[in-house]
Amino acid sequence: MRWPTLVLIATLLPSINLLGQSVKSDSLFIQQAKNRAVGVYERAIYRQEHVYEGNEYIPHDHRIKIHPFYPIDTLQRGTIAYNGTDYHDVPMLYDIVRDELSIQPPEGGYRIRIHTNKVSAFSIGPYQFVKILGDSALGAPTGFYQLLHNGSVKVFVRRIKTIHEDISSGAYKADYIPQDRFFILKDGVYHPVKTKGSVLSVFADKGKELKKFIRANQLKFKDLQREEAISRVTQQYEELTHKL
Template identity: 40%
Template sequence: MKYKTLRIILFLLLPASTVFGQHASRDSLFREQAVRYAHNRYVGSTMDQARIYNGAEYVGHSPRIKGHPYLDSLWQVGSITYDGVVYDSIRILHDLVNDVVVVPHLDSVYRVQLQSIKVSRFSIPNHTVVRIVRDTAVNNGLRTGFYDQLYNGRLKVLARRTKTIQTNFVQNTAKEEYLSQNNYYIGKNGVYYPVKSKRSVFNVLADQKRSLRKYLRENRIKFSKNRETAIVKLTQQYDASSR
C-alpha cells in the first residue's frame, strides 16, 4: 500500500498533459503542477494514517522544573520533512533537553515523539532546523543532531541549541531549572569549526581578518553584546567579499 494513493493520482493526471499543447514548456509546467497536486492529495488523504503520527508517545518533563525545555515555549506551526514526505501546517515542539521533535497526535489526546533518524528538517517562525549526521568526510567537527541553520551560503553557520536541567538545594529542598546553551559553528570547505570568541571567528576567516575588523567598526557591531548576530554578519560579509 506504500504510496499507493500517490501513484494512482499520478497515473491519472500525467497522461492528460498532451491536451495542453505540444510545447515542451507548457507540458513541463503541467507535469510540475500535477506532481504538486498529487503530493497534496496524498498527504491530505492519508493524514489520519500518516507515518508522521506513528512515533512513540512523548512523555515530557516534570512541570515543577522552572522554565521550559523547548526551542520555543509554545507550539509553533510550520513544516517538517519526515521520511521523505513534506508535511505543512504542522504544530511542532523541539525538546532541547532530549533533542527530539514532537508533534500532537490527530486526536490531540497525546503528543508524538518523532523518530529523529527520519526527520530531515523542519521550519517554524524564525528557525530552520536541519538534522546533521556525523560524517568525517562531509560534516567533520559536528555531532549527530539538530542544528539551527543561521546562514546557508558558500559558508555555513549553524547553532547547536541545548538545554540541561540544573538541580539546586535550598533549605534541603531540590529546586530544578532549565539552563540554555548555544554552540556555534562555521562551515568552510566541508569542515565545521566551533566559534565562540571574536578571535576564533577571525581564525576561520583569517584571509579577510583586516577587512572584517573594519566592517565591524564601520557598522558598529558589538560582538560581546550579540555574538550570534555578529557571527552571521561576519560570515555573510566574508562571502560577499569573496565573489
C-alpha cells in the first residue's frame, strides 16, 4: 500500500467512527423518545380509566315517567374534575334527585355512579357546576351548584327534583317535582333568595336604584323567569358598585 493511501485511510477513520457514534446516538434518542411517548400514553390511559371507578348506577322506579336528570335524560359529554385531575369528553348524566353523576364507560355496558366525594366540579354541555362544602355559617348545604353568574358577587342554583308519591287511588303514582334553590354569594356568605324582596335585601345599599332597574326591564321573579331576574339584578349591582 502506498503512503498517500495510508494517509487517506487515517484521515477517514475518525469520520467513520463519528458517523457510527452519530447513528448510535440517533437510535438511542429515538428509542428514548419512544419510551417517553409510551409512558405518557400509559399514564394518560391510567388517569382516564381512573374516573371510571364506582358502583353500577341503579335507575329510578320505571313507573315514574318524568326523568330525574338535568338538563335532559340523554348522555351528554362534559368535563369532570375528579380526585385532582380533569377528565374531558366524558359521557354523563346528572341525577338531581340523588345529586350524583353517572357516566358511560368507553366499552359500553352499565353506567357507573362515580364517587361523589371525589368530584369537585364538572361541566355538562354549556352548564358549569361546582361542589360547595357548606355549613350553617356559610348558609348553603353541601352539594353541587350550577354557577349562573361568576363575578365578584356570584349566583348559584342548586338543581333539585324530589319524588312526590300518591297511592290514594289504590294504584301507585309518582312524579318528580323541580325545587330549584337560588343563592347569592356576597361577602363570603351564601344568601338564599327567591323573591324580589329577598334579592333586594342582599343588595340593600343599592335598593332604590335596583328597584328602578327591575321596573324598567320588567323583570319577574316567578318560576322560569326567576333565574334570569336574579342574575341580571346581581350584574346590575356589580355595575353600580364597580365590583366587576
